[in-house]
Amino acid sequence: MGRKGKSSKAALDKLNQKLDELSNTRDVLLSRLLEVDKNIALTRSKHAEISASSNNQPPISILPTEILVEILETCYSNLPEESRFYFPVYASLVSKEWRNIVQDTPSLWRTIEATPSHLNRLANYVQKCGGQGLEISFTAEVLDGELRATTALAMLMSKIDNWRDVTFSLDAPIARIVVPKLRGVSAPCLETLCFCHSDDITDHFVNLPLDMNAPRLSTMRVSQPPIDWGSNLYWELTSLRIDSCWNSTFIPLTIDDLCRSLRNCAPKLRELAVQLPVRNTHVGPVEVIELPELRSLEISESISVIKPTDSHAIFYTLATPAVEILSLADLGPYAWLVFIRSLMLDQIRYTNVMKLKLKSIPIHGNVRGYSHMERDSGGIGDNFIGAFPALRQLECSGDTDAACILRTLIKHLRLGHCSWPDLECLSVDRCDIPVLLTFVRTRAEHKKPVLVVRLPHHLSNEPLEAIEEYARVEYYNDP
Numbered sequence: 193m194g195r196k197g198k199s200s201k202a203a204l205d206k207l208n209q210k211l212d213e214l215s216n217t218r219d220v221l222l223s224r225l226l227e228v229d230k231n232i233a234l235t236r237s238k239h240a241e242i243s244a245s246s247n248n249q250p251p252i253s254i255l256p257t258e259i260l261v262e263i264l265e266t267c268y269s270n271l272p273e274e275s276r277f278y279f280p281v282y283a284s285l286v287s288k289e290w291r292n293i294v295q296d297t298p299s300l301w302r303t304i305e306a307t308p309s310h311l312n313r314l315a316n317y318v319q320k321c322g323g324q325g326l327e328i329s330f331t332a333e334v335l336d337g338e339l340r341a342t343t344a345l346a347m348l349m350s351k352i353d354n355w356r357d358v359t360f361s362l363d364a365p366i367a368r369i370v371v372p373k374l375r376g377v378s379a380p381c382l383e384t385l386c387f388c389h390s391d392d393i394t395d396h397f398v399n400l401p402l403d404m405n406a407p408r409l410s411t412m413r414v415s416q417p418p419i420d421w422g423s424n425l426y427w428e429l430t431s432l433r434i435d436s437c438w439n440s441t442f443i444p445l446t447i448d449d450l451c452r453s454l455r456n457c458a459p460k461l462r463e464l465a466v467q468l469p470v471r472n473t474h475v476g477p478v479e480v481i482e483l484p485e486l487r488s489l490e491i492s493e494s495i496s497v498i499k500p501t502d503s504h505a506i507f508y509t510l511a512t513p514a515v516e517i518l519s520l521a522d523l524g525p526y527a528w529l530v531f532i533r534s535l536m537l538d539q540i541r542y543t544n545v546m547k548l549k550l551k552s553i554p555i556h557g558n559v560r561g562y563s564h565m566e567r568d569s570g571g572i573g574d575n576f577i578g579a580f581p582a583l584r585q586l587e588c589s590g591d592t593d594a595a596c597i598l599r600t601l602i603k604h605l606r607l608g609h610c611s612w613p614d615l616e617c618l619s620v621d622r623c624d625i626p627v628l629l630t631f632v633r634t635r636a637e638h639k640k641p642v643l644v645v646r647l648p649h650h651l652s653n654e655p656l657e658a659i660e661e662y663a664r665v666e667y668y669n670d671p
């Protein structure tokens with residue numbers, strides 16, 4: 193092969209080598225291009241996904257309006273009463289759509305807290321509440337001004353056909369303005385009515401005449417009420433609560449007042465709560481009011497500046513043969529003694545009581561000679577135990593020491609007699625644990641076990657295994 197041929201062969205080899213290098217480079221670049229294309233496709237997919245999700249509305253926003261309204265109404269109904277008033281305002285702040293829905297839903301505006309100082313807000317609620325049954329609280333004092341108070345009342349009375357639950361919290365000057373404007377009006381849906389005095393006491397209350405046409409009224413709560421005790425509002429009640437006090441401003445209600453309010457509703461009344469003092473202005477025996485349908489009776493005593501000794505005749509005034517729940521709360525030593533003495537005279541009035549609630553009752557063996565009368569210095573005495581033969585639940589709370597009661601029951605058991613044979617549940621805030629253990633064990637030994645013992649949560653760390661052998665122990669949160 194000549195020199196020329198060798199030169200051509202070398203040139204071809206170099207070109208082939210160059211082609212191979214270029215081909216390899218091309219393959220590498222194609223592989224990288226394919227990877228870039230995949231990354232581009234993946235990035236575009238993620239971009240589209242994020243864009244779509246950012247443009248979507250929250251799931252609740254796509255609900256039909258009817259479903260959203262039902263959810264809001266359920267939330268409203270499950271709120272505590274003191275939180276319902278502001279619910280529609282807060283719900284309106286979520287979004288424009290929610291605001292429109294709330295504005296057009298009258299059932300969310302049926303709780304109204306009215307004051308003369310916020311007339312615009314009151315007008316807004318009155319406008320939006322529609323024909324719903326209204327829960328209204330109206331608080332007014334003389335410092336608010338007579339004009340603003342009467343304006344607020346006029347707004348509320350424009351919806352009087354829809355009043356269902358109404359509370360008036362007034363001082364005496366405003367009560368003299370408000371009560372006459374209610375005289376003779378009709379409130380066909382009114383079920384609950386409360387009259388309370390405001391915190392700022394500036395004058396004495398007077399008994400103003402007030403008759404209304406409220407055929408559905410069944411529940412009243414009055415605290416130093418400005419209305420006359422003979423009002424027809426008391427006539428058809430099934431539930432009545434009367435709060436009293438005695439200080440330089442208020443004179444307590446009397447037995448005459450109580451009898452006047454109870455006389456007409458007595459045949460139907462099922463729940464009664466009275467707060468002492470209730471003064472006895474009679475000399476000699478007091479009138480006895482028969483309450484044949486009463487199922488729940490609560491008697492408590494207010495913290496009064498003046499401590500009368502003639503304010504406990506109520507224990508002799510009420511005849512309650514069908515009462516099933518008896519609650520005594522915050523009674524002073526003298527009131528408790530009068531209650532015990534009333535049991536000595538008549539032990540048949542509480543024979544159907546199945547639940548007895550004693551809150552902060554001074555149960556002591558030496559209360560004003562009571563232990564001497566009962567000859568039992570460590571217990572509560574047989575007259576008290578014998579007054580409640582059908583008792584199923586005993587609840588001792590506050591400062592009530594249940595040990596005094598349990599010692600007497602233990603004594604009866606050891607003598608072969610099981611008092612309160614139907615007792616199933618015992619709830620105590622404070623009690624001598626060894627006495628409690630002895631009681632539940634002795635009841636179990638006599639084949640009359642207490643099924644449930646309820647104790648405050650702070651006792652959950654106490655060694656109560658022995659009690660749990662005889663009864664189920666439940667714990668509740670401390671008040």
